[in-house]
Amino acid sequence: MIRTFLLERISWILFFILLQLLALLIAYVDQTIPLPSVLYYVFLSSILMIFFLFIRYRKETPFYLGIEERDNDLDITTFPEADSPFETVIETNVLEQIERLKQELSRNQSLLAQEKDDLLSWIHEVKTPLTAMRLIIDRTDDYKLKSQLTFEWMRIHLLLDQQLHQKRIPFIKNDLYIEEVDIEPLLFNEIKSLRSWCMQKGIGFDIDLQVEKVLSDAKWLAFIFRQLMTNAIKYSEQSDIVISSYEKCGRVHIHIEDEGRGIDPRDLPRIFEKGFTSTTDHQDGAATGMGLYLTDQIREALKIEIDVASTPGEGTRFTLLFPEENEFTKLRSM
Template identity: 80%
Template sequence: MIRRFLLERISWILLIAGLQLLALFMAFVDQAVPLTSVLYYTFLSSILVILFLFIRYRKETPFYVALEERDNDLDLTTFPEADSPFEAVIERNVCEQMEQLKQEASRNQILLEQEKDELLSWIHEVKTPLTAMQLIIDRLNDYKLKSQLTFEWMRIHFLLDQQLHQKRIPFIENDLYIEEVNLEPLVFNEIKSLKSWCMQKGIGFDIDLQAEKVLSDAKWLSFILRQLLTNAIKYSGPSEITLASVEQDGRIHLTIQDEGRGIDPRDLPRIFEKGFTSTADHQDKAATGMGLYLTDRIRQALKITFNVDSRLGEGTTFTLVFPKENEFTKLRSM
């Protein structure tokens, strides 16, 4: 700060130094002016200038130091008080702009909340006719038509469900209920919802849940399983998808393995990025690039670790490593 203070006033310092050099030059060329007296004057005035700069430094810099160290937020209570006319100009202009930004941010937040509430309301309203459509589809006798309609109905249902969870994710910490979750009913319920799609593609399941209970939130864990199973089915031909759970080192490992097309090695580091779709099949317009992104956001909140192993043409394996109980205890105590 001292260096910047001196640089800010370098023109004044050079002016004073120039005037003192001018006085010395006049004493040198004019014999009528005593050189000793001018040197004495120059020495005293230099001391006064240094003392003056020191006093001004102590008086002027606290405002700018406080301004530099304050948090980058819109809290006006942390803004330093002005102690000079120029500081008052800075304080007034900055505070007025911050107040305008606060009002604009508040308006935008209200609009976003209204938009989110309207969208969530719309999603819940759309689910009513979807339920009616499912009942109508169930009464159809034409198996082929019934299978096709069920598949399209399921796609709409999952897209709405994805959108619903996407809007809730920013507030997921307020919605978590961590408990012991039984994996078997959770897994079978998700497989049941995908039954018609699996039958259409000739996909079966091999399930071996040696470790049946995990510490998690049932609702959000269901969403993770749904996304991973949906991806496994989507990119697989007639084959089997394996689900297995074991306990290793005090943690539950849940593995979902398919025999699909796999993931390109160059894509692996990016599969959880928002909006990213596979470069191997980039013409797939149905892919939104949101499923794994949302899954990754949720698994972070649930303290679940993802391990992904994939080879092109050989399939993909997702391993979910669940946390120990004490990790959630530490999280609550923070």
């Protein structure tokens, strides 16, 4: 701050030095003016100038230091108190801007909350005719037509489910309930909902669970399984999806492995980015690029790590690494 203060007052300092040099020049030119007296004057005035700068530094810098050190938020109580006319001008203008921004933020938050509530309400309303459609489809005797309608119904159901979870993610920490979750029924429930799609593509599941329970949130963990399995089914044909679990170094590992087309190495670093839909099949209009993005957001809240290994043409393996129990003890207390 000292350097900043001196740079701000550099014009004053240069002007003072110029005056001292002018006094010395006059004493040098005019022989009637004693040079020692002028030198004494220059010395005393320099001491006074240094003292003056010190006083001004102590008086002026607290205001600007307070601005520099305050958090970049809209809390006006942390704004330093003005102590001069210029500081008052700055304080008035900044506080007016902060108040305006706070009003805009409050208005935008209200609009966003209203939009979220409207969308959630719409999704729940749409689920009612979807349920009726499912009952009608189940009563259809034409197997081929029933299979096609079930597949399209499932696509709509999964897209609505994505939207529902996307709107809830900002509030996920308020919705977490950490408990001991049975992995097998959770997986079987998701596989059951994807059964018609799997039958259509000739895909089966090979499940080997050495660890059957894990500490997590059942609802959000089910969504992660759903997204990873739908991805595996989407890019696989006539093959099995292998799901296994084991414990290593105090952490539970769950593999979800397929024998599909795999992921291009240049795409791997980007698969969890919002809206990314692969460069290999970029014309795929059905892809939204949201599934793995939402998965990444949820796994972060659940303190799960995801490792991805893929070979183009041979398949992809997603590995979920769950935290140790002591880490979840902290999460439970949040």
